[in-house]
Amino acid sequence: MLVSILLFTSLSTLVIALDNGLALTPTMGWRNWERFRCEVDCETYPNDCIGERLFMDMADAIVASGFKDAGYQYVLLDDCWPAPHRDSSGRLQADPKRFPHGIKALADYIHSKGLKFGIYEDFGKKTCAGYIGSEFYLQTDAQTFADWGADLVFFDHCNAAAKDMKYGFPIMEFFLNKTGRPMIFTCPWPMDNRIQHIKPDFPAIRKTCNMWRIYNDIEDSWDSVIGIINWWSKDWYNMSAYHGPGGWNNPDMIVVGNFGLSPDQEKVHFGMWCIFAAPLLLANDLRSINNRSKALLLNKRLLAINQDPLGIQGKPIQMGDVQVWTKPILPKGSKAVAVVYTVQGGNFIRVKYPLEFYGLDAGEYHLTEVFEGHDLGQHNKSSVISFTVNPTGIYMFTAKPVN
Numbered sequence: 001m002l003v004s005i006l007l008f009t010s011l012s013t014l015v016i017a018l019d020n021g022l023a024l025t026p027t028m029g030w031r032n033w034e035r036f037r038c039e040v041d042c043e044t045y046p047n048d049c050i051g052e053r054l055f056m057d058m059a060d061a062i063v064a065s066g067f068k069d070a071g072y073q074y075v076l077l078d079d080c081w082p083a084p085h086r087d088s089s090g091r092l093q094a095d096p097k098r099f100p101h102g103i104k105a106l107a108d109y110i111h112s113k114g115l116k117f118g119i120y121e122d123f124g125k126k127t128c129a130g131y132i133g134s135e136f137y138l139q140t141d142a143q144t145f146a147d148w149g150a151d152l153v154f155f156d157h158c159n160a161a162a163k164d165m166k167y168g169f170p171i172m173e174f175f176l177n178k179t180g181r182p183m184i185f186t187c188p189w190p191m192d193n194r195i196q197h198i199k200p201d202f203p204a205i206r207k208t209c210n211m212w213r214i215y216n217d218i219e220d221s222w223d224s225v226i227g228i229i230n231w232w233s234k235d236w237y238n239m240s241a242y243h244g245p246g247g248w249n250n251p252d253m254i255v256v257g258n259f260g261l262s263p264d265q266e267k268v269h270f271g272m273w274c275i276f277a278a279p280l281l282l283a284n285d286l287r288s289i290n291n292r293s294k295a296l297l298l299n300k301r302l303l304a305i306n307q308d309p310l311g312i313q314g315k316p317i318q319m320g321d322v323q324v325w326t327k328p329i330l331p332k333g334s335k336a337v338a339v340v341y342t343v344q345g346g347n348f349i350r351v352k353y354p355l356e357f358y359g360l361d362a363g364e365y366h367l368t369e370v371f372e373g374h375d376l377g378q379h380n381k382s383s384v385i386s387f388t389v390n391p392t393g394i395y396m397f398t399a400k401p402v403n
């Protein structure tokens with residue numbers, strides 16, 4: 001019903017193309033969901049509840065701890081922020097106890113730090129956590145987000161009919177564009193297609209969204225991280241072909257710095273999200289993150305791989321106990337390589353392949369180990385590169401042609 005009303009009123013002017021010029025490299029920022037979920041008891045948990053304090057604190061920490069300088073720019077307010085009712089003009093409003101100054105004031109604060117603000121909603125009746133949704137109010141809500149100063153809108157699809165997705169996301173993108181405010185648009189369209197066993201229309205998805213979720217919500221565990229990596233290796237419906245500047249497959253947030261991953265597993269998680277050229281949205285507590293995890297997230301060599309202007313999604317050349325992934329990067333002819341040892345026990349494994357195994361067979365290359373920055377020297381296709389990888393660990397290097 002909603003869809004047909006909106007279609008009749010707006011199809012004549014609907015531009016089915018994402019022309020907002022945003023997200024030319026994978027979006028970097030912080031998002032509360034995996035770490036802070038939907039904690040709304042601000043009396044018991046004043047520092048950890050979904051309220052303005054948490055997001056202001058995190059904006060401060062992004063600046064103070066060097067995350068802003070490294071490129072992390074967006075502060076994203078996920079589900080559970082709305083009050084139960086719209087105001088007398090039909091506009092959304094934030095929960096008044098947890099956001100006493102309103103969302104515009106929060107966005108202003110985040111902007112005052114030189115950062116950008118993103119907000120979550122859902123085109124169904126209710127959000128995934130049961131808060132008021134945007135159904136019947138898409139245009140009003142798009143304008144409200146623009147008026148509040150949003151720079152990104154994360155639009156979910158709970159509590160709405162599957163058949164509405166192909167209309168709902170493009171219509172919301174149309175209304176966002178119409179506001180004239182540039183806002184990154186992110187959606188879970190193919191993820192929902194997968195759950196409903198519908199073949200995703202990737203060309204339409206890419207025309208509509210700047211990033212789109214493909215797979216299950218990430219959790220703070222090795223099973224979850226390796227599950228996403230293994231699933232990514234299947235290149236579902238050739239999804240990597242639609243990934244690149246302006247539109248990104250999104251394997252979900254980064255959980256480095258939380259409770260569930262070992263130091264090696266954190267390196268696998270972050271290293272592989274860089275090989276994927278995935279959006280880097282940190283779901284952790286930047287006020288108290290340990291120095292080792294922080295250094296990993298700020299590693300310039302890893303971030304350069306992730307943010308490489310070509311925006312190519314890395315692919316596996318070998319799966320199994322020893323996974324090998326490669327990603328073309330600049331300068332032309334260069335590659336980033338990741339070797340993941342997925343076995344969960346025993347000792348480290350020694351890996352010895354000639355450079356040509358990695359598809360590096362055109363002359364001389366200069367190799368650099370990525371995590372510590374060790375210079376590995378110059379090699380040609382027959383040089384055997386030897387290194388060890390720990391159980392549930394990773395080794396990464398870049399190879400750049402020597403002219």
Ligand code: GLA
Binds near residue numbers: 129156
């Ligand atoms: C869905 C999304 C999550 C999060 C929650 C909020 O599950 O996939 O990332 O936004 O909704 O309720």
